[in-house]
Amino acid sequence: MAAVLQAVNAASNLFAALNPRSSDGGTASATSSEEVQNRFLKLLVTQLQNQDPLNPMDNAAVTTQVSQISTVSGIEKLNTTLEALLGSYQDAQAMQGAALMGRNVLTTGSRLSLAGGQAVAGVNLAEAADQVKLTILDGAGTVVQSQNLGAREAGSFSFAWDGRNDAGLPVAPGNYSFRVSALRGADKVAAEPLQLGTVSALVKTATGFELDVSGVGRVAFDKVQQIL
Numbered sequence: 001m002a003a004v005l006q007a008v009n010a011a012s013n014l015f016a017a018l019n020p021r022s023s024d025g026g027t028a029s030a031t032s033s034e035e036v037q038n039r040f041l042k043l044l045v046t047q048l049q050n051q052d053p054l055n056p057m058d059n060a061a062v063t064t065q066v067s068q069i070s071t072v073s074g075i076e077k078l079n080t081t082l083e084a085l086l087g088s089y090q091d092a093q094a095m096q097g098a099a100l101m102g103r104n105v106l107t108t109g110s111r112l113s114l115a116g117g118q119a120v121a122g123v124n125l126a127e128a129a130d131q132v133k134l135t136i137l138d139g140a141g142t143v144v145q146s147q148n149l150g151a152r153e154a155g156s157f158s159f160a161w162d163g164r165n166d167a168g169l170p171v172a173p174g175n176y177s178f179r180v181s182a183l184r185g186a187d188k189v190a191a192e193p194l195q196l197g198t199v200s201a202l203v204k205t206a207t208g209f210e211l212d213v214s215g216v217g218r219v220a221f222d223k224v225q226q227i228l
Contacts, residue, residue, distance in 0.1 A: 107225060111176075136161060195215065197219075
């Protein structure tokens with residue numbers, strides 16, 4: 001029994017030496033996984049040297065302790081790798097954003113800007129549709145023109161409006177809006193309106209980069225449906 005107590009006390013003393021207490025009573029944290037591994041190995045060797053010869057530590061216990069320290073080291077290496085990948089991803093975003101400067105893109109929105117007798121916008125369909133109906137409205141919400149865009153496959157597509165009403169007469173240039181509806185047989189298909197905007201700036205945020213699109217505001221990269 002005295003030998004066992006001596007071993008326990010020796011291990012405890014060494015553990016305390018390897019993990020000094022901070023002024024508030026807490027254990028000072030290791031500065032790196034390498035330091036943690038060194039402390040662990042010294043403690044493990046001391047335990048093995050001072051174990052009770054009549055009741056030695058079995059292989060399973062040693063394996064468990066080694067696997068625990070390996071897990072800690074592996075997590076730190078994984079975090080380092082993820083940080084490097086995130087940095088590379090953000091660099092790629094910056095390069096993509098720079099390439100989009102001055103380009104027209106389609107993103108979520110229902111604004112339709114008529115200039116020079118033409119306006120361009122788009123639609124994003126969740127599924128293929130047999131017919132897609134487009135309705136254009138003026139600032140007061142009055143229907144200016146309605147048209148059938150025909151059958152369309154799933155995904156996004158663009159369309160152009162010639163700036164005429166249902167009577168075939170040209171309307172004044174300016175800002176209009178539109179709505180879309182789609183059917184597949186008798187079933188409705190989710191149809192998202194997409195408005196046209198020009199990328200004017202690349203903005204860095206806490207989570208990455210965003211595009212500043214005229215008439216829309218800041219837009220995440222994954223919100224851009226088409227580049228025109």
